[in-house]
Amino acid sequence: MARKVAVVAAGHSKFGKRYDATMRELCAEAYKPIYDAGVTQDKIDATVLSYAASQFTGQGAGSALMADYLGLQNIPHLRVESACTTGTASLRAAWGMVAAGLYDVMLVLGVEQMNRVSSAVATEYMSQAGDMRWEYPYGISFPAFYALMASRYMYEYDMPHEVLSRISVKSHHYGAQNPKAHLPREVTLEEANNAVPICRPLNLYDCSLITDGAAGVVIAAEDRVKEFTDQPMWITGIGAGASAMMIQDRESLTSIPGAKRAAKAAYDMAGVGPKDLDMVQVHDCFSIAELIAYEDLGLAEPGKGRELIENKEVYHDSRIPVNCDGGLKSKGHPLGATGLSMTYEILKQMRGEAENQSRQIDDVKIGLAHNVGQSGQFVNVFIFERGW
Amino acid sequence: MMSEKKELYLGYSSDKAVTPFFQEFLEALDQEKLMKSVCTECGTEFLPPRQHCQKCISLCELKEFTETEAKLRSYVVVDFAPESLTSKAPYVVAIGEFPSGLRLTAHITNLMSVPEVGMALKLAFEHIDDKKLTYKFLV
Numbered sequence: 001m002a003r004k005v006a007v008v009a010a011g012h013s014k015f016g017k018r019y020d021a022t023m024r025e026l027c028a029e030a031y032k033p034i035y036d037a038g039v040t041q042d043k044i045d046a047t048v049l050s051y052a053a054s055q056f057t058g059q060g061a062g063s064a065l066m067a068d069y070l071g072l073q074n075i076p077h078l079r080v081e082s083a084c085t086t087g088t089a090s091l092r093a094a095w096g097m098v099a100a101g102l103y104d105v106m107l108v109l110g111v112e113q114m115n116r117v118s119s120a121v122a123t124e125y126m127s128q129a130g131d132m133r134w135e136y137p138y139g140i141s142f143p144a145f146y147a148l149m150a151s152r153y154m155y156e157y158d159m160p161h162e163v164l165s166r167i168s169v170k171s172h173h174y175g176a177q178n179p180k181a182h183l184p185r186e187v188t189l190e191e192a193n194n195a196v197p198i199c200r201p202l203n204l205y206d207c208s209l210i211t212d213g214a215a216g217v218v219i220a221a222e223d224r225v226k227e228f229t230d231q232p233m234w235i236t237g238i239g240a241g242a243s244a245m246m247i248q249d250r251e252s253l254t255s256i257p258g259a260k261r262a263a264k265a266a267y268d269m270a271g272v273g274p275k276d277l278d279m280v281q282v283h284d285c286f287s288i289a290e291l292i293a294y295e296d297l298g299l300a301e302p303g304k305g306r307e308l309i310e311n312k313e314v315y316h317d318s319r320i321p322v323n324c325d326g327g328l329k330s331k332g333h334p335l336g337a338t339g340l341s342m343t344y345e346i347l348k349q350m351r352g353e354a355e356n357q358s359r360q361i362d363d364v365k366i367g368l369a370h371n372v373g374q375s376g377q378f379v380n381v382f383i384f385e386r387g388w
Numbered sequence: 389m390m391s392e393k394k395e396l397y398l399g400y401s402s403d404k405a406v407t408p409f410f411q412e413f414l415e416a417l418d419q420e421k422l423m424k425s426v427c428t429e430c431g432t433e434f435l436p437p438r439q440h441c442q443k444c445i446s447l448c449e450l451k452e453f454t455e456t457e458a459k460l461r462s463y464v465v466v467d468f469a470p471e472s473l474t475s476k477a478p479y480v481v482a483i484g485e486f487p488s489g490l491r492l493t494a495h496i497t498n499l500m501s502v503p504e505v506g507m508a509l510k511l512a513f514e515h516i517d518d519k520k521l522t523y524k525f526l527v
């Protein structure tokens with residue numbers, strides 16, 4: 001029987017264009033609040049230290065560098081990679097090791113340093129996560145994959161682009177209230193809907209940011225939790241899913257098939273459903289991705305996700321708050337850190353410690369994180385429950 | 389004596405890893421023939437072709453793909469391109485679906501306006517330069 005595992009501490013760097021730091025300093029920024037909360041190096045049995053893409057930094061064996069910089073050089077570490085799900089994949093791997101009894105206390109930390117290259121080069125690197133033989137030669141960038149979903153979605157459900165812009169407006173509304181956010185400013189619907197095209201039908205405000213940043217959490221086995229906190233967040237559901245490598249081979253373009261499978265597995269494991277959730281963090285790498293996530297997670301019926309944003313049901317003081325930290329769009333998307341940033345946000349909200357109380361969600365008992373890699377090839381869904 | 393292998397690559401910003409199987413595909417494409425692959429054990433067809441069957445991992449053989457009319461399943465107009473295709477932007481990437489259900493991802497090269505999902509596409513070929521060639525769609 002697996003042991004129960006809880007998140008007992010979390011840390012988060014400032015997200016942004018961090019020309020003042022490289023991956024090692026970003027890691028230290030994310031670990032420092034964890035250290036200050038009492039999880040010093042000697043309390044940690046093992047680590048998972050990850051980033052998605054080594055092309056951005058040129059650094060090989062990066063987990064060794066990260067461990068060394070944090071004073072964890074003599075503690076076992078490994079790196080997990082699965083594109084933008086690298087953060088939650090690291091958490092999933094660590095959870096398995098703690099649940100199985102191999103270790104009691106683990107630090108899981110994700111980082112990405114993306115701004116030492118130009119946007120065009122960063123776009124090039126990310127396009128290499130498409131099929132190198134059949135997709136890459138046609139210049140299908142990361143936003144292009146999601147634009148292929150958006151075109152089909154807008155066609156099948158006869159939806160205007162403006163609906164997507166409403167999601168960007170919400171993201172920026174909350175990013176503006178998050179001191180950790182990369183682009184903390186409000187945008188108007190008009191501004192968002194008429195922005196410069198990137199991959200039509202998606203424009204600049206439909207796309208998440210190219211961000212530097214790090215986030216980390218500490219997990220502990222049930223009998224060790226009390227040593228660290230009286231406010232643990234239990235990991236009660238983990239679902240993982242996958243989808244076809246080439247986007248042309250997906251059975252649907254209006255849903256991410258692997259995300260539906262991951263959500264079902266996570267709900268089943270936790271014994272809860274979409275109606276039980278008090279807050280949700282979704283992988284809004286693009287506005288269309290958030291809309292599709294509403295439906296894949298069962299928050300809305302297929303084709304009806306737009307009602308959630310149009311009726312403002314996904315704001316912090318309404319029925320089902322989604323990404324009230326600014327999301328990947330405004331808070332930023334340092335690939336390897338993103339899934340752990342979602343986890344950090346859910347812990348802070350549960351503890352009533354949202355950075356800037358204007359966006360504090362009332363009485364969070366159950367939260368869900370939905371983390372998608374590349375264009376859906378990887379998906380992790382986590383369900384967390386308040387332990388006090 | 390073996391004839392000299394012609395140096396060929398697919399598409400606009402090519403993966404340079406060419407295997408004998410892929411070379412055979414490229415040489416057929418050079419003759420304006422698009423090849424699918426068919427599993428020698430279970431008969432499953434793949435487009436684009438695979439050397440190994442996705443179902444039973446047996447070897448596949450290349451066979452000419454003869455459908456030419458497709459429907460636009462989805463599209464993107466790439467305005468901001470990856471670095472290697474910056475000079476080509478904006479360009480249109482399409483997923484075309486043929487009557488058999490097989491699909492192909494390629495550029496549409498003769499559009500004067502934004503495409504419409506469901507529109508008719510015609511398979512065509514292009515020699516991009518001396519070494520690069522491709523299949524593409526026309527409207």
Ligand SMILES: [Zn+2]
Pocket residue numbers: 427428429430431432441442443444445446
């Ligand atoms: Zn077969």
